[in-house]
Amino acid sequence: MKNSLSIIGGIIIIVAVAWFAMRGDSDDAIVPAPTATPTVAPSVGGLIQLAPTDIPAVSPSPEASVAPAAVTVSIDDEGFTPATVTVKAGTTVTFVNNGQALHWPASNPHPIHTGLSGFDARKGLATGETFSFTFTKAGTFGMHDHLNTALVGTIVVQ
Numbered sequence: 151m152k153n154s155l156s157i158i159g160g161i162i163i164i165v166a167v168a169w170f171a172m173r174g175d176s177d178d179a180i181v182p183a184p185t186a187t188p189t190v191a192p193s194v195g196g197l198i199q200l201a202p203t204d205i206p207a208v209s210p211s212p213e214a215s216v217a218p219a220a221v222t223v224s225i226d227d228e229g230f231t232p233a234t235v236t237v238k239a240g241t242t243v244t245f246v247n248n249g250q251a252l253h254w255p256a257s258n259p260h261p262i263h264t265g266l267s268g269f270d271a272r273k274g275l276a277t278g279e280t281f282s283f284t285f286t287k288a289g290t291f292g293m294h295d296h297l298n299t300a301l302v303g304t305i306v307v308q
């Protein structure tokens with residue numbers, strides 16, 4: 151009993167001394183401490199310098215893959231090929247008669263052809279003959295063979 155009391159008393163004394171000592175240390179350390187913690191972050195610069203190795207290879211010019219500004223559409227006795235043509239505004243489309251009969255490509259509606267002003271061959275094309283039209287107005291335009299209205303197609307201008 152006496153031993154345990156003295157042990158407890160010793161512990162209390164040690165703790166008290168330690169607390170007092172630490173308190174004293176911290177009081178003394180308050181002045182120098184702030185100067186030790188500030189600005190420490192220049193190592194980030196090292197990471198930034200690693201970045202150049204990640205630069206990808208030079209990519210091919212996207213302009214190189216732009217669709218040609220001239221497209222040919224065949225009209226024969228079966229119809230338009232292709233029946234649906236998608237072009238960018240400003241594209242000139244040349245219609246060529248690859249059939250035996252006369253073919254007359256024109257804008258819908260038949261027979262007035264007012265869907266797209268100017269898109270009208272104004273005559274039947276003989277075999278091998280062509281009619282060209284430059285599509286400048288964006289939209290979707292129906293077309294047909296004015297001499298055989300069963301032959302139809304679509305021009306999509308983007």
Ligand SMILES: [Cu+2]
Pocket residue numbers: 256259260261262263294295296297
């Ligand atoms: Cu017509």
